[in-house]
Every structure is written in structure tokens, then in C-alpha cells.
Amino acid sequence: MSVDAETGPGNRGSRILGDLSGARDVGIAVTSTIVFLAIIVFAIVNSAGWPEVRHAFFDRRIFGDSFPEVARAFLLNVRIFCIAEVVILVVALGIAVLRGLPGPVLFPFRLLAVAYTDLFRGIPTILVIYILGFGAPALQLSGVPRSPFFWGVTALVLVYSAYVAEVYRAGIESVHPSQEAAARSLGLSRAKTLRFVIVPQAVRRVIPPLLNDFIGLQKDSALVALIGPIEAFRQSQIDVAATFNYTPYMATALLFVLLTIPLARLTDWLVARDRRRQSAGVAR
């Protein structure tokens, strides 16, 4: 098998910030970044409204006061999306598999899967949260929790499972049919073929778009505030109302960004690791 230098490790995609080789390149990159940032900061700080904006959004004392409260409330966001993510991974895979079922007998299941993804990708997330958050508890179903937390998480699971199911489906369809033929020819059933051959390959391929959806989910965990639970965004609203200053919003924004960065780097790392492990021309 030919060795393609382009696909070797350390080249494409395995470095987060592109390929910087040599001290000279690094020096140029650092200088360029500093100059670029300096221009932006200079433009903002010298704008006519800066003193007021700095007071309203970047008040150090208010930041210090509200940050611990917002951070505590942010733990609720973390709980919301951690639970939702685990459930979504399972539910979405189920829907993607349903949609791929063959034969005329199973048509109703395919139809159901299509209807589900159309419905929940179509309705705005905020509406699903409202409808479930206020409507579902009113049904007074026995054995089903009525807490807004439960229904908020459920709404996020329903919406994001529709997106993630499509991501999974794209991954499943990207696995060449010859893989299924090979597995079936060895006597593996359709279910075992999916489980051991198709889905593992599909999941590897869709990790970047899947984690991208999860970043979206983490942000949307703030929407659950609309039906009651006091998470980071709601807490910062309370603080803003108390101080007449917007700085608590900045604290919340900072927390969301801080959480996104590790997830984005994890995505890069997973992709690079997979490429390294399977690519040709390494340690032959």
C-alpha cells in the first residue's frame, strides 16, 4: 500500500492551531496575533461609548460578587446537559437505526422515525420547552415527575435527539455497503452487523459533528430557565436586576465559553487519534 505523506501523523488536523514549524514561524505568529488584538482593543477602548460600557459590563467588583453565585447556578446547567447528553446518545441511535430498517413490514417504524425528526427539528426549542414544561405536568400522569427540571431536560432530549439521529444516520450511511456484505457473509445477523461493524465505524466518523451538536445543547441548557429552574443565566438575570449592572451576564458568558473550549479540543484530539491509529504509513 502506498504511503501518502499527506496523511502522516502531525500533519493534517492533528495540530489544533495549524502547522507551525520552526522558531521563526512561531515568532511571526505571536507578533501577528499581538498586533491584531492590539488594533481591536484600541478600537474598542477609544470608542465614544466605552466608559459607559466598561462600567455596565466590566465592573470588577460586581463580577467578583456575582461570579460565585452564577458559578453555583451553572452546576445546574452542567447537570442538565450531562444527563441530556447521555440520554440523547442512546435515543438518537435508536431513532437512526429505526430509520434504516429494511423491508415493507417495518415501514411504520421508518415513518415514525421520519415524523419524529421532522417534528422536533421543526419546532423551535424554546417552544418545546414551554409546551412540555407547562403542558406535561398539567396532565397529572401518575408516576411521572412534575418538576420543571425533568421536563426541561426531556424537552432538550427530544429536540437534540432529532438532530443527533440525523448525524448518526449520515454516519451509518457513509459506511460502505461492502462492510455489511462482509459481516453478513460471515454469518453475523443484521443486528450484530450493526452493533459490531456498522455503528462503531459510523460513530467514529460523526464524532466532530456530534460534539458540535453537544456544544449547541450546552448553550441551550440556559433555555430551561424559562420554565423555572434557576440555572446560570437565570441567576445572572437576578443579579443584574439587583445591581442594575450587566456584568453578571459576562460572568455567565465566560463560564459557557470555558466549558466549550475543552469539548472542542477533545473533538480535535479524538479525530487526530483516530486518524493516527488507522492511517497508512505509520511504523510499518
Place this chain on the structure above:
Amino acid sequence: MSSNGSLLRLEGLRKSFGAVEVLRGVDLDVGEHEVVCLIGASGSGKSTLLRCINLLEPLDAGRIFLRGEEIGRRVDVNAVRRRVGIVFQAFNLFPHMRVLRNVTLAPTRVLGKSRAEAEAEATALLDRFGLADKRDEYPDRLSGGQQQRVAIVRALAMRPELMLLDEVTSALDPELVAEVLNVIRELAERGMTMVIATHEMSFARDTADRVCFLDGGRILEQGPPEEIFTRPREPRTQQFLERIIAAGRL
């Protein structure tokens, strides 16, 4: 029972893809330990025939018997495939599994063997075909010839009664063809029953017990290799072989 002691018996197989009739009534008997080579131009139906025998393609008409037992319809296809191995032109190894796992997947998940037992058997097989040092590699790191040998080992690990080989050297660089053909020769010597679709005419002449010439979805002519290659009766067979000779492949 219409088996007459043959391992595989095909009666009037027909298969169409849309309006294209690929198999138009194929009859074939393959005896125990026999090596049958299918030759013929591209599109003559060789690959489709093999895929039908493995039940990867549903038949439109005809019957398939394995040791006298009809397998074409209403049977457990997975049970049939355990007994009939197939190796593809494009290897089709599982790229996310190491070589050893490629080989042990079906024995553990289909036959229910323990991991240790399956790994011991797989290691012995890999060793026999000169692949012992590759067992912990991922398929993409192997040469085409090595990958195809792994694919053969993967099929053999199920201890099939019959092996189907679908142009297994066609995707290989010329210098890698021999290593794969040697593996097949060894299997033939050990008495493995095989149906082989191939463009390697000299290999077919040396190894096959019988050669079948497929043309237009039928077996037009069959017989011992020396007869087919030196005294073909049918004009179509003569034309095909003349083209092969002109291309320097015989």
C-alpha cells in the same frame, strides 16, 4: 433429495437487476474437495453467481442445495453463511478492528466460542499463512496482499465447508498476486472445496479440477482445464481465450 453426493448443487439460477438479466439459468454441481474456476468476461455473471450462492443476493428463480439440503428459500441465512465462506475482490476487512479481532469476530459472536479459544485458533491460522506478526495491526497498515490473506483467514476461521473466492487478486498490484494465489493453492491441496471466479488463467489451468466458462449469464462450457484451455468447443469460448492470449494473460 437431488444431491447425488455433491456438496453444492445449483439448478436453474436466475437473477435480474432491474431490466438486466445477469443470471439466465445456471446449473452447476460441485463435488467434495473439488476446485471449480469460473472464467468469463466482465459482466458475464461470475460475481453475481457467487453472491447468490452465499445468499447475499436473493434469487429470482432456481434452487441451491448444500449437501442435498435446499438453502435458497425460507432458511436461516446466517446458518448457511456459517458453512459457506466468501472472500471479496476488495478485501472488505473491518478497518476499525485489529487483524486478530477481524478474524475472531465471527467465531466469538456467531459460533459462541470463547475469546481465548477463538484467538488461539486465529493466531494459528495467521501463523500458517505468514501473518503472525500482523495480528495486532490495523488493516490499513497492511499491503493489499496481506489484507487479502487476512480476509481469507477470516473466512477460514469459521471452518466453512465451501469457500467462494470472488476475483480475489483483481485489486492487487501485480507483484502481490502470487502470495495470494499461493494461499489458495495450499487450500486446494488440503482439500478445501472452492468455487473461484478469476481472471488469472494460468492459475485456473494449474489449480482447478474443472473450469466453467460463463457467457451471458449461463455456463456455456465446462470441463477439465486442459480441455477448456486447449480444445474449447464453443466459438464464444474460443473468442474469449483468444482475447486473453492476445492480452498476454495466458
